[in-house]
Amino acid sequence: MNSARWFAVVFTIFFAVLIQPIFLARLNLPGATIDMIVVLVCAWAILKGPIVGATTGFLAGLFIDLVPPTEPVLGLNSLALSIVGFSVGILGVKPSKSFFRPLLVVAFASVVLILLRATLISIFVSPIAFSRVFELLITQAIYTSLLAVFVIPLITWLDRKLGPTLRSDELRI
Amino acid sequence: MRDNGRVRAVLAVLLLVSLTLTILDIRSGDGALLKTVRSISANLIAPIQQGLFNAVNPVRIFFSDYSELIDARQRARELEAQNVELLEKLKTSDDARRRASELDALLDIAGSGSYRLVPAQVIGIGPRQDFSWTITIDAGSNDGITPNMTVLNGEGLIGRTSTVTQTTATVILLIDKSSRVGARISGRGELGFASGQDLPGQIEFELFDAIAKIEVNDVLLTWGSEDGQPFAGGVPIGRVSSVESKPGLLTKSAVIEPFVDFSKLDLVGVVVDSPRVDPRPIVGPTPEAALPSETETE
Numbered sequence: 001m002n003s004a005r006w007f008a009v010v011f012t013i014f015f016a017v018l019i020q021p022i023f024l025a026r027l028n029l030p031g032a033t034i035d036m037i038v039v040l041v042c043a044w045a046i047l048k049g050p051i052v053g054a055t056t057g058f059l060a061g062l063f064i065d066l067v068p069p070t071e072p073v074l075g076l077n078s079l080a081l082s083i084v085g086f087s088v089g090i091l092g093v094k095p096s097k098s099f100f101r102p103l104l105v106v107a108f109a110s111v112v113l114i115l116l117r118a119t120l121i122s123i124f125v126s127p128i129a130f131s132r133v134f135e136l137l138i139t140q141a142i143y144t145s146l147l148a149v150f151v152i153p154l155i156t157w158l159d160r161k162l163g164p165t166l167r168s169d170e171l172r173i
Numbered sequence: 174m175r176d177n178g179r180v181r182a183v184l185a186v187l188l189l190v191s192l193t194l195t196i197l198d199i200r201s202g203d204g205a206l207l208k209t210v211r212s213i214s215a216n217l218i219a220p221i222q223q224g225l226f227n228a229v230n231p232v233r234i235f236f237s238d239y240s241e242l243i244d245a246r247q248r249a250r251e252l253e254a255q256n257v258e259l260l261e262k263l264k265t266s267d268d269a270r271r272r273a274s275e276l277d278a279l280l281d282i283a284g285s286g287s288y289r290l291v292p293a294q295v296i297g298i299g300p301r302q303d304f305s306w307t308i309t310i311d312a313g314s315n316d317g318i319t320p321n322m323t324v325l326n327g328e329g330l331i332g333r334t335s336t337v338t339q340t341t342a343t344v345i346l347l348i349d350k351s352s353r354v355g356a357r358i359s360g361r362g363e364l365g366f367a368s369g370q371d372l373p374g375q376i377e378f379e380l381f382d383a384i385a386k387i388e389v390n391d392v393l394l395t396w397g398s399e400d401g402q403p404f405a406g407g408v409p410i411g412r413v414s415s416v417e418s419k420p421g422l423l424t425k426s427a428v429i430e431p432f433v434d435f436s437k438l439d440l441v442g443v444v445v446d447s448p449r450v451d452p453r454p455i456v457g458p459t460p461e462a463a464l465p466s467e468t469e470t471e
Binding site: 035067068069079117132136 | 179180183184187188190191192193194195196197198199207210211214215218219221222225226229230232233236295296297298299300301302303304305307308309336338341343344350351371372436437
């Protein structure tokens with residue numbers, strides 16, 4: 001990972017965190033709010049492996065917790081998104097080999113993220129009713145996989161623009 | 174093999190840092206270091222957020238207009254049906270007239286409240302995935318807003334402010350789980366607490382008195398806090414939609430349907446100055462007494 005690529009990671013994540021409450025949350029779609037952040041974390045994790053995935057998730061979580069109007073306990077989103085980024089990274093799906101598998105991975109990861117976040121909030125803040133969590137899952141999977149159709153090629157393109165990939169970036173377990 | 178170790182080390186460090194932050198944040202409570210960090214970051218981000226909002230809002234309005242067009246047709250049909258029903262009621266029963274006068278009285282309460290408001294626009298909404306209900310508004314400490322102020326709109330109570338930056342403020346909505354408002358039933362004066370249920374269309378009202386009388390369609394108002402913070406008095410909250418009485422319990426509870434449609438928030442007002450005349454004693458048998466000019470006894 002060169003510094004230009006890290007800059008791209010931070011910039012895309014920061015943009016997603018800012019645009020989420022201003023635009024995506026205000027579209028008033030049924031069910032979950034369109035989660036562009038988790039799609040971006042997954043896209044970077046798919047392209048660059050578990051280290052970049054986990055770090056991107058961590059940064060995204062910090063941004064989410066620090067940008068209003070979200071006011072959860074600091075660190076919970078970082079925890080959940082690091083785990084998701086890391087797990088997606090070690091799966092090792094290649095967008096160049098299959099079109100649908102990355103989308104499936106994103107949909108699954110975003111559902112896991114909701115469950116993980118709900119669990120963490122239940123433990124550290126206050127319990128959440130299971131029905132509240134459940135009604136978000138299906139829409140979350142649909143929205144994020146649809147968004148991934150555009151986001152993954154975009155990030156792949158951006159990644160290529162930033163020069164050749166080093167061997168260490170492709171790190172897998 | 175060395176690489177595998179590195180991967181695990183990175184993950185472990187990230188998870189540990191996250192957990193440390195979490196525990197620090199929970200342990201330190203209010204007014205602590207992390208609160209300051211959050212307020213600094215919010216202040217830094219506020220201008221960017223507002224600029225982005227101005228750039229993006231026309232696009233959003235285009236989208237929401239389109240979806241509202243579909244809603245509008247159905248709504249027109251619903252309203253027509255409702256209109257016929259209402260006309261029928263108006264002709265046949267005095268009950269409707271009585272209810273109308275009650276509504277008038279309620280409006281007088283709100284009017285006589287004469288809150289000094291700072292108008293603000295909603296610029297951001299928290300994601301549902303957070304299981305909390307918060308919004309950002311485009312007024313901040315430069316407009317005289319401080320944490321713990323009442324936020325309302327033309328329909329009723331919305332919530333209270335929490336983090337305030339120079340140009341924006343975060344509002345915790347009435348329906349958030351952490352929300353708890355002292356409330357009373359209009360006209361009856363029965364007291365209790367209204368608390369958020371994490372659901373957009375309902376809140377729970379717990380009465381102190383287990384044998385208090387409460388009926389469907391009763392109106393709930395805030396009873397107000399000292400100096401009007403966090404909640405000014407006399408702000409309409411919602412209407413009783415069902416009453417649950419659990420035998421054996423010391424309290425009685427009711428489900429309240431809030432007056433405010435929390436999915437369509439746009440223009441709100443922040444109460445910066447509570448009324449000098451408390452609107453509470455005005456609830457009385459004669460509507461004339463509710464006029465603010467006659468209640469000022471100076």
